[in-house]
């Protein structure tokens with residue numbers, strides 16, 4: 001077996017894990033999910049899911065990876081059995097599929113960077129029509145998502161620890177600064193207050209089973225949980241890292257940036273009269289309006305810088321997604337890192353083509369299947385299955401695995417290595433109760449409800465209440 005990588009220190013790991021967590025999930029997906037699921041009530045449930053359900057699972061993933069020092073498949077197999085290894089394998093496959101569409105959306109962000117910095121996007125009369133045209137345009141999308149995958153592969157080739165650690169520390173604070181500028185400027189626009197009300201004043205009457213479920217699955221996606229990204233990164237950290245503190249810091253950073261994205265988007269959505277539930281185009285349709293309002297020149301600069309930084313945030317996430325199957329191949333087979341990276345990046349890029357073409361370019365992919373009374377494009381189907389259902393299901397299996405197969409005492413012993421006060425602490429009790437009972441039950445129940453509702457149009461809750 002080849003020498004495995006290692007993060008240089010605690011900060012290196014936190015930077016890489018936060019880099020994985022912060023990405024399109026925060027700035028693209030979180031606002032449109034919040035908009036489509038009722039605003040403030042969704043935000044509240046999201047926060048609960050992130051800190052109460054997801055954070056313990058993050059601790060579990062990191063501890064598993066560090067103990068086994070292997071990829072997700074190897075980790076489940078070593079700490080459990082060959083059969084459990086299959087769970088790890090499914091996680092690895094899900095990671096690859098998620099990367100395939102994530103890379104396409106990253107290409108859109110890259111295209112927007114170029115169109116705003118050097119093109120005519122801000123002079124468009126209708127940003128929504130532009131977006132619809134843009135994502136159906138095969139030429140640009142093919143080129144930019146290819147560029148994005150090549151960049152991702154180049155970084156993963158050099159080893160996760162080197163490039164990512166350094167750049168994340170510089171560029172993430174810059175992204176936060178630009179977002180703060182946009183938040184403050186956005187608040188001065190007419191009707192901004194309605195956006196803030198939608199985002200921050202909960203209307204619990206709007207809450208449905210779907211609101212809970214989408215908040216849960218969004219928290220998994222945003223925190224990079226449920227398919228082994230953090231098992232993989234955990235396998236590169238040192239024994240004296242404090243896993244609980246690191247997980248808390250990553251969760252807080254990620255949540256803060258998602259929260260800021262909402263503060264940035266909703267005033268714009270309302271000031272431009274955009275429908276908040278309009279779906280995946282929300283960010284791409286509402287943001288150009290604020291850059292236009294800033295005026296030519298400054299709008300182009302700030303807009304270009306914003307989308308460039310968004311691309312960077314996406315890049316630290318695509319890197320973590322590609323690293324998962326790369327770690328699997330290099331751990332389990334005698335294949336060099338270079339061959340694994342090139343082979344997998346090519347494969348996953350090709351896997352992304354149907355998603356890319358399903359945004360208006362190819363008719364049958366754009367109306368791929370019907371369920372829940374609507375027709376869905378290929379990319380939406382992939383997101384529904386591998387992200388919205390797959391990640392919480394992965395989290396459920398990780399909880400059950402740690403609590404009932406690997407066992408809590410082994411888990412505690414691992415976490416205690418960098419955190420001698422852990423055994424017997426309140427932290428330990430909380431994590432243990434969450435992983436043993438609360439998370440499996442809550443996630444299982446929600447999965448049942450949502451699968452019945454989404455695919456079979458049966459509302460289980462109406463039978464229960």
Ligand code: PFF
Pocket residue numbers: 020021022023024025026095098221222223224225227228229317318320321
């Ligand atoms: N957390 C990333 C985001 O919010 O954009 C997406 C992601 C990255 C999901 C890595 C899963 C993963 F393993």
